[in-house]
Amino acid sequence: MSNQKQFNVAVVGATGAVGEQILKLLEQRKFPIRNLKLLSSARSAGKTVMFNGVEHTIEEAKQESFEGVDFALFSAGGDVSRALAPAAVERGAVCIDNTSAYRMDPNTPLIVPEVNADVIKEHKGIIANPNCSTIQMVAALKPLYDRYGISRIIVSTYQAVSGAGSSAINEMLRQTKEVLEGREVEADILPVSSLPVKHQIAFNAVPQIDKFQDNGFTYEEIKMIQETRKIMGDDDLQVTATCVRIPVVYGHSESVYVELKQDFDINEVRQLLNDAPGVTLQDDIGTQTYPLATDAAGKLDVFVGRVRRDLYHPLALNMWIVSDNLLKGAAWNAVQIAEHLASERQE
């Protein structure tokens, strides 16, 4: 691989929870980087980060920063992506955007490589990385969708606080100590830092992630619904979601009910999941084996278990889907997309 093409890569939001994981993965995967540019808000500019044993200084992200950049990975919030991604595209960069800014834009492909890598090439400069809870669900459901068709999905999530950033992790750990020590619990960040009301997350289950829409669903739930339909390319797919934050640090879990379009054999379903790329089946009730957030944390795959036939609906089944929300749910999916782009350009 010594004569492989190398690329100029920019990481925007390099000091965030997802940005850190992106850098770790680019290093581990030996992504063919000629020049790495680490970008952030003015606040973090000047900090240094080690990459491949070399100290890199973080620069403030500006339009000009993207001059000569081949691939730009954005995870600094929707406003930053909206402000800078078009300028990066103008300068010839392909942007992989981890925010919700462009996900539902009809001109922007929304990609989970195991599901719809074939539409990456339709991009016009920006490729969107889906919401964390969507990614793991569609990766696990894709083999069933291809084999049987899917008519309905009803999902309830058990989401880790790391999805709300490092400050939410710190808040949960601090609140946990406050409860253990019998002190008053303070809530400053969750459920939504920009909204007035805060709720304790330690030893609790909070059924709000992101703001509410008028229809009573949260944006997190709407993201799961709309993004799943877009990624599957299926406007007839009926999806319902209830998104809940629980006191877990890393790893989103999902209780998923699925109605297929044809009858199925439950052992064939397990076999399909077992053979699916990026999916690990952990499903043995005899040994109490099923996916757990604490096991999935730090791993790249989507883990599936508790696969069982519904007792009443002849075409329905239930399953439990777990993945590290910062890895497959964010950084790893983005790096996978970058690897697809890089390998296309090698040809």
Added chain:
Amino acid sequence: MSNQKQFNVAVVGATGAVGEQILKLLEQRKFPIRNLKLLSSARSAGKTVMFNGVEHTIEEAKQESFEGVDFALFSAGGDVSRALAPAAVERGAVCIDNTSAYRMDPNTPLIVPEVNADVIKEHKGIIANPNCSTIQMVAALKPLYDRYGISRIIVSTYQAVSGAGSSAINEMLRQTKEVLEGREVEADILPVSSLPVKHQIAFNAVPQIDKFQDNGFTYEEIKMIQETRKIMGDDDLQVTATCVRIPVVYGHSESVYVELKQDFDINEVRQLLNDAPGVTLQDDIGTQTYPLATDAAGKLDVFVGRVRRDLYHPLALNMWIVSDNLLKGAAWNAVQIAEHLASERQE
């Protein structure tokens, strides 16, 4: 009320998590007690407990213990109920059994007073108290069942560790400290103390409560499915459940999807819930108001929020149901049944 009839009451399992709550409620509710007998296993016999300012000594539960008892409240495990409830009935006691021993027995009414108090009188000496996660769900769904009919329920639970007893609470708190201090986490009790494999519950979500059946469902899930059908008295009602333990001390939360038999107005649904006995509606997205386990802990009601119309199925809606699993989910429901029995005998 000075000339009201008084009763001889026995509490079996008086030192357990539920037994303690039963005693507290009998006291708070000024239940008309002539004589209170506290019973337990040989292990706890001899301990003393205060009730209404008087010290009571706990005796070992034997068949003869129930001589002269009017009402016996059992919460000492299924084996104890199976061994002693028939002997108590022979001696003229009416047993309110909080274990799963008699719940599905066709001769035993399974009671949630707000739902089916009318069948209490059909008892033949034993009345069963349903599973905690079932009670709060049927209490909240009853007004919708009566008004519209219900065809399907799909529920995912977020259950507190107190449902597995005081030792499970202690295990979770100990594991939490172990994680915070960076020590190795030991798991001895959860998910099921009698099974060989244990999993960490601190900062985790464990999709197993009780043992597995061959069909892939856990007994907890089967309890929710079967008990809901029995309490509603509806063999056509389709129920699916996924039961998950999360690191919460008190209060079960449930994400519930419901398909009604007729079209509905969502504001009428809210009004019905608001007016339902034993149900408190907490549903205002403008003020981020919805039920939370930490708020429900210590309260008697079932709390309902996140009520919203499904985006695709014209007869479906979603809701979030929370209640204290030791109170309405166990002790309070049992004491409510005892109050019904007592008030019948006043007449």
